[in-house]
Amino acid sequence: MSQQKDAIVSVEDLRVHFEVRQGFFSAFSKKEPPVVRAVDGVTFSVGRGEILSLVGESGSGKTTVGKAILQLVSPTSGTVSFDGAPVPQDRQGLHAFRQRAQMIFQDPYQSLNPRHYISDIVAEPLDVAGTDLSADVRDARVREALEQAGLTPADDYLYRYPYELSGGQRQRVVIAGALILKPKFIVADEPVSMLDASIRTGILKLMLRLRDEQDIAYLFITHDLSLAWLISDRIAIMYLGKIMEIGAAEEIIKRGLHPYTQALMAVMPVPGQVRESGRTVLEGETPNAAIRIEGCKFSGRCPRAFDRCRKEEPELVEVGPGHSVACFLV
Amino acid sequence: MNLLEVRNLKTYFSTTKGMLKAVDDVSFHLESGQALGLVGESGCGKTTSALSIARLLPKEGRIVGGEIFLDGHDVLLDSENELRKRRWRDVSIIFQGAMNALNPVLTVGEQIAEAIVLHERLSKEEALKKSQELLDLVEIPKERYKRYPHEFSGGMKQRAMIAMALACDPKLIIGDEPTTALDVMIQAQILNLLERLRRERSMGMILITHDLSILGETCDHIAVMYAGKIVETGTVTDIFEHARHPYTDRLIRCFPNIHGKKAIPEGIEGYPPNLLDPPAGCRFHPRCEYAFDRCRVEEPLTRHVGGEHTVACHLVEETR
Amino acid sequence: MREFLDQVKANKMALTGTIVLAFFVLTAIIGPFFFPFDVMEFGNVEDILQPPGPGHILGTDDMGRDVLGYLIAGSRVSLLVGALATLLCMVIGTVIGIVAGYSGKAVDNILMRITDFFLVIPWLPLMMVLAAILGTSIWNIILVIGVTSWAGTARVVRAQTLSVRERQFVERTVSIGAGSGHIMLYHILPNVFPLVFASTILVAAAAITSETTLSFLGMGDPAHASWGMMLHYAFETGATSTGAWWYFLPPGICVVAVVLAFTLMGYAFDEILNPKLKER
Numbered sequence: 001m002s003q004q005k006d007a008i009v010s011v012e013d014l015r016v017h018f019e020v021r022q023g024f025f026s027a028f029s030k031k032e033p034p035v036v037r038a039v040d041g042v043t044f045s046v047g048r049g050e051i052l053s054l055v056g057e058s059g060s061g062k063t064t065v066g067k068a069i070l071q072l073v074s075p076t077s078g079t080v081s082f083d084g085a086p087v088p089q090d091r092q093g094l095h096a097f098r099q100r101a102q103m104i105f106q107d108p109y110q111s112l113n114p115r116h117y118i119s120d121i122v123a124e125p126l127d128v129a130g131t132d133l134s135a136d137v138r139d140a141r142v143r144e145a146l147e148q149a150g151l152t153p154a155d156d157y158l159y160r161y162p163y164e165l166s167g168g169q170r171q172r173v174v175i176a177g178a179l180i181l182k183p184k185f186i187v188a189d190e191p192v193s194m195l196d197a198s199i200r201t202g203i204l205k206l207m208l209r210l211r212d213e214q215d216i217a218y219l220f221i222t223h224d225l226s227l228a229w230l231i232s233d234r235i236a237i238m239y240l241g242k243i244m245e246i247g248a249a250e251e252i253i254k255r256g257l258h259p260y261t262q263a264l265m266a267v268m269p270v271p272g273q274v275r276e277s278g279r280t281v282l283e284g285e286t287p288n289a290a291i292r293i294e295g296c297k298f299s300g301r302c303p304r305a306f307d308r309c310r311k312e313e314p315e316l317v318e319v320g321p322g323h324s325v326a327c328f329l330v
Numbered sequence: 331m332n333l334l335e336v337r338n339l340k341t342y343f344s345t346t347k348g349m350l351k352a353v354d355d356v357s358f359h360l361e362s363g364q365a366l367g368l369v370g371e372s373g374c375g376k377t378t379s380a381l382s383i384a385r386l387l388p389k390e391g392r393i394v395g396g397e398i399f400l401d402g403h404d405v406l407l408d409s410e411n412e413l414r415k416r417r418w419r420d421v422s423i424i425f426q427g428a429m430n431a432l433n434p435v436l437t438v439g440e441q442i443a444e445a446i447v448l449h450e451r452l453s454k455e456e457a458l459k460k461s462q463e464l465l466d467l468v469e470i471p472k473e474r475y476k477r478y479p480h481e482f483s484g485g486m487k488q489r490a491m492i493a494m495a496l497a498c499d500p501k502l503i504i505g506d507e508p509t510t511a512l513d514v515m516i517q518a519q520i521l522n523l524l525e526r527l528r529r530e531r532s533m534g535m536i537l538i539t540h541d542l543s544i545l546g547e548t549c550d551h552i553a554v555m556y557a558g559k560i561v562e563t564g565t566v567t568d569i570f571e572h573a574r575h576p577y578t579d580r581l582i583r584c585f586p587n588i589h590g591k592k593a594i595p596e597g598i599e600g601y602p603p604n605l606l607d608p609p610a611g612c613r614f615h616p617r618c619e620y621a622f623d624r625c626r627v628e629e630p631l632t633r634h635v636g637g638e639h640t641v642a643c644h645l646v647e648e649t650r
Numbered sequence: 651m652r653e654f655l656d657q658v659k660a661n662k663m664a665l666t667g668t669i670v671l672a673f674f675v676l677t678a679i680i681g682p683f684f685f686p687f688d689v690m691e692f693g694n695v696e697d698i699l700q701p702p703g704p705g706h707i708l709g710t711d712d713m714g715r716d717v718l719g720y721l722i723a724g725s726r727v728s729l730l731v732g733a734l735a736t737l738l739c740m741v742i743g744t745v746i747g748i749v750a751g752y753s754g755k756a757v758d759n760i761l762m763r764i765t766d767f768f769l770v771i772p773w774l775p776l777m778m779v780l781a782a783i784l785g786t787s788i789w790n791i792i793l794v795i796g797v798t799s800w801a802g803t804a805r806v807v808r809a810q811t812l813s814v815r816e817r818q819f820v821e822r823t824v825s826i827g828a829g830s831g832h833i834m835l836y837h838i839l840p841n842v843f844p845l846v847f848a849s850t851i852l853v854a855a856a857a858i859t860s861e862t863t864l865s866f867l868g869m870g871d872p873a874h875a876s877w878g879m880m881l882h883y884a885f886e887t888g889a890t891s892t893g894a895w896w897y898f899l900p901p902g903i904c905v906v907a908v909v910l911a912f913t914l915m916g917y918a919f920d921e922i923l924n925p926k927l928k929e930r
Contacts, residue, residue, distance in 0.1 A: 272570030
């Protein structure tokens with residue numbers, strides 16, 4: 001079952017469709033405008049203090065799911081629930097929601113305003129939340145956040161500009177900014193993929209420590225299955241807007257059943273593994289999400305697809321405790 | 331004789347803040363038909379080394395020392411004209427973010443043909459025909475040569491760039507992070523492709539990357555760079571199973587191994603040094619857990635430790 | 651900031667422009683103490699249109715007054731009008747550009763159509779009409795120039811806003827719940843500012859030219875001496891036909907010099923500020 005009782009975030013049949021912008025003359029044609037089905041029916045939940053990874057390649061819809069949960073992108077249909085209640089759509093409710101659910105972005109070089117001091121960047125969520133704090137308290141909160149993010153002594157960083165910091169430090173600033181309102185849920189969109197390998201681990205450890213200390217749940221979005229394996233409790237594999245498989249991290253890695261999951265595992269580079277020719281690499285590329293696909297989304301590339309796969313879309317079926325797969329082979 | 335021999339290369343950049351020693355006395359070699367992985371983290375000088383070999387440095391960069399022998403000929407002695415003749419025939423590069431290097435208003439076929447026409451005595455029609463063959467070589471349907479870049483996916487664009495790099499049948503191909511921006515499945519496809527092409531055409535290949543984990547599958551030898559210097563070289567087995575330099579060892583452990591235990595790897599404390607004013611002695615000493623007095627003052631020379639394995643570290647004694 | 655100043659020093663164009671401008675500003679401030687002048691006063695009748703000589707370095711005008719004094723007094727007015735008109739123009743243009751660029755859709759459309767209107771209308775007839783309607787006081791001149799010149803700035807600011815809007819730090823600010831006003835003020839504006847600055851310089855050059863033109867054509871404020879007014883009177887009272895070059899040449903040269911200074915600075919700042927906006 002991918003829905004849990006005590007979930008902090010719960011998503012049910014979420015769909016996010018984008019209409020492709022048409023030229024002027026298409027208003028006269030009778031054809032339906034193409035729709036990009038970025039997310040096409042996704043259901044899962046994240047427990048309190050749990051780390052769930054959404055793993056997929058580009059075009060899988062994983063980032064869109066994250067943004068849709070935080071309402072940075074409007075869901076076309078389906079429900080998103082936070083702490084038991086649907087996410088508010090009114091201005092005030094949304095405002096309150098945004099303080100408890102935050103986002104960490106991928107590019108540490110682009111997600112900080114180059115013209116602001118670090119202290120202003122980290123304090124901004126406080127300012128925007130409209131909390132009426134004295135300068136002292138505001139200052140103390142900023143320092144606290146910086147230190148929690150591992151930037152100590154905080155004084156060294158308060159009045160610097162982003163360009164003075166390294167990639168890893170900037171990402172910690174982003175994290176500090178996300179922490180300052182003491183959220184319970186963070187969507188982390190590829191938070192370490194632009195950092196050097198030796199710096200990544202520091203950030204990952206930080207995220208885990210924060211989870212342990214502050215009971216923060218994460219939706220960890222990544223294309224790197226090994227990263228997902230390291231940090232998450234559960235992994236969901238996405239392809240073309242749908243979840244192909246979801247379950248405990250170890251289960252997915254060691255006993256992944258979906259052909260796509262297995263293909264991803266086969267392609268995982270292992271450091272030190274000397275050339276192994278004849279490795280099964282999936283052919284072709286992820287098709288364009290604007291094209292309507294009959295049946296299973298993966299059927300076009302699946303080495304084991306048969307007739308039923310091309311006509312019917314498989315539902316997620318439980319194959320073990322907490323482990324579900326959407327495939328007719330199972 | 332080696333296909334490529336780089337000896338004591340020094341490439342510096344003049345900046346408003348001083349001289350940036352991007353590549354500071356770097357030596358490595360490559361035999362024909364072999365693949366060398368040049369690995370290191372951002373700012374270590376690997377891209378600059380590649381650009382130095384192809385002599386495509388930006389105007390602030392200058393090669394201030396050393397020799398680069400391509401098939402026995404020192405390319406640093408070439409004039410601009412001679413260089414232009416050699417470019418693409420002897421050495422070609424697949425740049426980082428190559429997919430964005432395609433001109434959107436020309437068809438892909440025309441762009442590949444451009445490279446051919448500049449270097450070979452073929453007419454435009456013949457060049458277009460050859461470009462179709464090249465596309466076939468990189469597993470793109472020939473008819474696509476008439477299409478524009480925006481009609482190609484990321485992976486296909488990268489293949490087109492590889493086709494372009496092969497246009498003049500180079501002896502050496504340098505791939506600067508050729509798969510970094512690609513999905514993991516496409517990355518595997520491209521690496522397989524490069525591997526196959528290299529074998530079929532007996533080309534030398536230098537693969538530059540920060541991702542150690544892909545090197546085992548594509549390269550014979552590896553050279554590890556840190557802060558403008560080479561800290562260790564050797565065969566893939568030498569590096570992965572018998573790493574002698576503390577940096578190499580720590581770096582390898584930063585990459586997770588799915589078949590091993592689930593544990594967050596240890597990172598490396600601190601940050602890479604500022605190349606305007608690198609630390610005295612061994613450049614890694616501020617971050618090295620084994621550093622001792624000598625490391626702080628004396629730069630370690632490269633020592634041989636058996637076969638093709640070399641290390642630049644005071645902890646390691648030379649053995650022949 | 652320091653890096654910017656270093657680059658300004660290194661760029662010859664910017665340096666030249668700044669020095670020339672500084673010179674004019676300085677003379678405008680201090681000059682009148684050494685060479686007092688009052689446009690409402692008459693001079694000596696015997697001294698009408700005297701060529702440069704002892705007592706009058708630049709000769710006298712059609713009323714017998716010292717041309718140099720006139721020139722310096724005129725610089726005050728020309729520069730001041732130029733500065734205030736530019737300020738007005740930049741404020742209008744920046745606000746409209748940012749609001750249009752950030753809001754998009756209907757608001758953008760409406761604002762841009764208004765901008766197009768002002769962009770396309772020939773400014774001189776428009777200014778003349780407005781000046782005729784509103785009267786020729788100095789404040790009206792400032793208003794007229796400001797209101798007719800903002801369109802170019804608005805377009806440029808809007809384009810930059812469109813690009814800044816897509817940057818990830820703006821997305822981050824939206825995700826923490828900030829409203830549009832906050833984002834436009836604290837995020838868009840600071841990142842659009844370098845462009846605004848470079849644009850300001852060029853607008854100032856245009857403003858001074860506009861004021862000079864209007865005054866020359868007779869729509870200036872007679873109570874305030876400006877270079878344009880000097881040219882107007884020089885022309886009107888026949889200084890040009892009698893060859894009293896000391897009356898009309900100096901103001902003409904000054905206008906050219908100041909406009910050139912601004913233009914050099916504008917191009918130079920563009921060079922300095924634009925490619926260096928990459929932070930990596």
